[in-house]
Amino acid sequence: WSACTEEKEALLAVGTKLKILSVHYFGYKWEIEVELVEDEEENE
Numbered sequence: 828w829s830a831c832t833e834e835k836e837a838l839l840a841v842g843t844k845l846k847i848l849s850v851h852y853f854g855y856k857w858e859i860e861v862e863l864v865e866d867e868e869e870n871e
Contacts, residue, residue, distance in 0.1 A: 833856075839845075844864040851858045 844866070845861040846864050848860040848862055849858075850860075
């Protein structure tokens with residue numbers, strides 16, 4: 828994985844849908860905040 832200890836990584840299944848909540852650049856790194864989006868079929 829990453830050699831940078833401050834990085835966070837996640838494995839997602841193929842087809843996983845994410846909604847981007849915010850994107851920020853802090854001088855030397857990007858911070859992207861996301862949330863999982865549920866399929867409408869699962870809610871029915």
